[in-house]
Amino acid sequence: MAGSNVIRGSRVGAGPMGEAERGDAAPRLTVSYWCARGHETAPSFAIEEGATVPEQWDCPRCGLPAGRDQQNPPEPLRNEPYKTHLAYVKERRTDADGQNLLDEALSALRTRRGRG
Template identity: 35%
Template sequence: MAERTLRGARLGGQSFEDERGIEFAARQQVGYRCPQGHVFEITMSVEADVPAIWECPRCGAEGLSTDGIEKVVKAEKPARTHWDMLLERRSEKELEDILKERLELLRGGEIGPAHLHRATKKRKATA
């Protein structure tokens, strides 16, 4: 019988706790306006860092703060490429020497795809 008393009570979706005696955190209303002209407010904690931009709940565009909060522009570092990382380890002179060495090995048939060089090397050795 006890099982039937809770049926349809939206267990997990609704709290049966009373709000008496609970002190809520201090809150503030922050206003935003999107380019479409939609004005909306977001409730935030007083301690929160208020962002200058918030997504509009109606159209999804970026809404700017109506309180005059300026957007912080972060200095972006340029993307570090593979070439930049390679130059941190070796000089261009060293890289040129390595390239010459590898090209000689490739042309001599010591490295590279087996079907291109190694088969001809074996034929020369047997001939």
């Protein structure tokens, strides 16, 4: 059968005729945001009762926070390095506290094993 990839029942220009079939588009508000690197982002928001436009928006190009004031964009977020469990423990306890806990744990272990 020739032409097996033809879409049956369609013709060039077929499809919705636009606004008349889909209804009117909701009124929109375009707001510009700028990040610390100078990128501009302009998302559109629906204008309706109770809808709020956010003060900050994530820049789609670099991921930094973007604000509505071009002269004073928000500061980039400080990226904290990954901390291990030991790093968090060392924040809460001094080396002397750690040594005391280790000594207690070792003495309890030796007592249980009978090497007291």
